[in-house]
Amino acid sequence: xGRLTVDDLTAWMLRFDERIAAEAEHLTELDSAIxxxxxxxxxxxxxxxxxxxxxxxxxxxxxxxxxxxxxxxVSTVGxxxxxxxxxxxxxxxxSVGPAPELDTAVLADAFRAGVxxxxxxxxxxxxxxxxxxxxxxxxxxxxxxxxxxxxxxxSLRAAAAAAAVxxxxxxxxxxxxxxxxxxxxxxxxxxxPGATSAAILVQALADxxxx
Ligand code: ADP
Ligand code: MG
Ligand code: MG
Numbered sequence: 734x735g736r737l738t739v740d741d742l743t744a745w746m747l748r749f750d751e752r753i754a755a756e757a758e759h760l761t762e763l764d765s766a767i768x769x770x771x772x773x774x775x776x777x778x779x780x781x782x783x784x785x786x787x788x789x790x791x792x793x794x795x796x797x798x799x800x801x802x803x804x805x806x807v808s809t810v811g812x813x814x815x816x817x818x819x820x821x822x823x824x825x826x827x828s829v830g831p832a833p834e835l836d837t838a839v840l841a842d843a844f845r846a847g848v849x850x851x852x853x854x855x856x857x858x859x860x861x862x863x864x865x866x867x868x869x870x871x872x873x874x875x876x877x878x879x880x881x882x883x884x885x886x887x888s889l890r891a892a893a894a895a896a897a898v899x900x901x902x903x904x905x906x907x908x909x910x911x912x913x914x915x916x917x918x919x920x921x922x923x924x925x926p927g928a929t930s931a932a933i934l935v936q937a938l939a940d941x942x943x944x
Contacts, residue, residue: 735836735837735884735885735886735942736834736835736836736885737795737834737835737836737840737885737942738833738834739791739792739793739794739795739798739833739834741941741942742795742798742799742835743787743791743798744941744942744944745937745938745941745942746780746783746784746787746798746802747784747787747941748937748938748940748941749780749783749933749934749937750777750780750781750783750784752933752936752937753773753776753777753780753930753933754777754780754781756773756929756930756933757773757774757776757777758773759773759929760772760773760776760926760929760930761773761774761926763923763924763925763926763929764926766923767908767912767913767916767919767920767923767925767926768911768912768913768926769912771812772812772814772926772927772930773926775810775811775812775814775815776810776814776818776930778809778810778811779805779806779809779810779815779818780806781809782805782806782808782809783801783802783805783806785805786801786802786804786805787801787802794831794832794833795829795831795832795833795834795835796826796827796829796830796831796832797826797831798826799822799823799825799826799829799843800822800823800826802822803818803819803820803821803822803823803825803826804819804823806818806819806822807819807820807823813855813911813912813927814864814927814930816854817851817854817855817864817927818864818934820847820850820851820853820854821847821848821850821851821868822847823850824843824846824847824849824850824851825843825844825846825847827846828842828843828846828847829843836885837875837878837879837883837884837885837888838879838880840875840879840885841872841875841876841878841879841880841888842876842879844871844872844875844892845872845875845876847868847872848865848868848869848871848872851864851865851868852865852869855910855911856910857909857910857911858909859899860906860909861906861908861909861910861914862903862906862907862908862909862910862913862920862925862928863903863908863910863911863925863927863928864925864927864928864930864931865928866899866900866902866903866906866925866928867896867897867899867900867903867927867928867929867931867932867935868896868899868931868935869899870895870896870898870899871892871893871895871896871899871931871932871935872892873895874888874891874892874894874895875888875889875891875892877891878891878892885942886939886942886943889935889938889939889942890939892935892938892939893932893935893936893938893939896931896932896934896935896936897932897936899928899932900924900925900928900929900931900932901924903924903925903928904921904922904923904924905921905922906920906921906925907920907921908920908925911927913925
């Protein structure tokens with residue numbers, strides 16, 4: 734089965750930063766269609782700050798790592814996505830506490846708690862065309878896999894696949910939260926930028942683990 738160590742979680746954050754840096758232009762392009770053309774730069778600033786913070790002050794346990802990452806995101810991203818991604822990590826940190834390693838079930842519970850925090854803060858339901866459309870199915874897939882006793886990597890891959898499906902399902906939706914909602918019906922037929930970065934986040938964990 735397997736467990737996520739602090740090194741694995743660090744690798745997740747580094748992979749997230751790498752993928753976001755590579756996709757920043759695309760994410761900003763998506764946001765230019767239905768928002769204010771800053772999602773890529775916002776999130777890349779945040780993941781870069783996470784990378785530097787983890788290098789300068791390597792955390793000693795899983796909770797500390799998630800907390801430090803969340804604080805770096807909140808304090809540097811700005812925009813709606815900054816406080817939402819920050820909340821995701823800070824709630825995950827609270828859920829795991831000072832654990833040295835996370836097994837699949839503990840990770841699944843933490844991710845659910847993180848997504849619940851995003852929903853509580855942003856008040857977006859699945860179907861509102863936001864990052865929740867990728868995060869919520871990922872959390873569900875991870876919980877189902879964990880409850881079924883699936884191995885860690887298989888569970889992470891299931892979560893990443895569910896996030897990608899949720900991301901793609903945002904295309905026809907009309908946005909009901911965030912800046913894109915100002916466009917009303919004109920927000921349809923576009924991929925949501927935040928759902929796209931959220932799918933990258935989940936895929937990054939599966940990728941970091943499979944190396
Ligand atoms: P801003 O809209 O402030 O410029 P970003 O461009 O960085 O912030 O992020 C936009 C993304 O944030 C959207 O694509 C959407 O996925 C997400 N988002 C916006 N508002 C909410 C909300 N209330 N709940 C969940 N996600 C949201
Ligand atoms: Mg924006
Ligand atoms: Mg903005």
